[in-house]
Amino acid sequence: MDIRIIMLNGTSLSLSVHPDSTVGSLKTLIQQKLGFALESQKLTFVNGQMTTLSDDSKTIRSYGLHSGCQVSLLVTQPAPIQVFLRKDGATKTYEIKPDETVSNFRRRVESREKVQNAQFRLVHEGRDMMDGKLADYNVRQHSTIDMTLRLRGG
Numbered sequence: 001m002d003i004r005i006i007m008l009n010g011t012s013l014s015l016s017v018h019p020d021s022t023v024g025s026l027k028t029l030i031q032q033k034l035g036f037a038l039e040s041q042k043l044t045f046v047n048g049q050m051t052t053l054s055d056d057s058k059t060i061r062s063y064g065l066h067s068g069c070q071v072s073l074l075v076t077q078p079a080p081i082q083v084f085l086r087k088d089g090a091t092k093t094y095e096i097k098p099d100e101t102v103s104n105f106r107r108r109v110e111s112r113e114k115v116q117n118a119q120f121r122l123v124h125e126g127r128d129m130m131d132g133k134l135a136d137y138n139v140r141q142h143s144t145i146d147m148t149l150r151l152r153g154g
Contacts, residue, residue, distance in 0.1 A: 001067035005030060008074060017060060024056030034056075037099075042074040051130065083139060085109060087147040096139070102129045109147065121148045 005013045015029055024061070027038045043053040047064050053071070080095040092112075096105060102122070106129075110117045122129040122135045123146045139145065 019061040
C-alpha cells in the first residue's frame with residue numbers, strides 16, 4: 001500500500017509499505033529516504049482523532065492505516081543537557097547534546113579554554129575520551145569531565 005508522509009514544512013514523500021510492516025520498519029524507511037534518525041521521528045495519523053504511532057513493534061495495519069492515508073512526521077531534536085568541565089580545580093558548565101561527538105566537544109573546549117587540542121586530555125569515569133560519542137563514555141546530565149594538560153618535555 002502507498003502512504004504519504006507529510007512534514008510540518010510541507011515536504012511530502014510517498015512510500016510503498018506492506019500493511020503488516022511495523023512502525024519501526026516505516027521509521028527505518030523514512031531514515032533511508034530522508035536521513036532523520038529513528039529516535040528523532042514522531043509519527044501521527046489522523047483518522048477521526050489524532051493517533052500517535054508510538055509503538056515501533058506494532059504493525060501499520062493495527063493503527064488503522066490504509067492505502068492513500070497521510071502520516072505526519074515531526075522531527076524532534078534531543079534536549080541539550082549540562083555537563084561540567086573541571087580544570088585545575090575550577091569548574092565550568094557546558095551544554096551538550098547527548099549524541100554529540102567527542103571530537104566536536106574537544107573543539108569547543110579548545111576554543112573556550114584557549115588550550116590546543118593536542119595539549120589536553122578529557123577523562124570521564126576514569127576513561128580517556130578519544131573518539132565516538134559522549135554517550136559512549138556514559139556522559140549524562142550533570143556529569144563531570146576532567147580536563148588534564150599533557151606534560152611537555154623532551
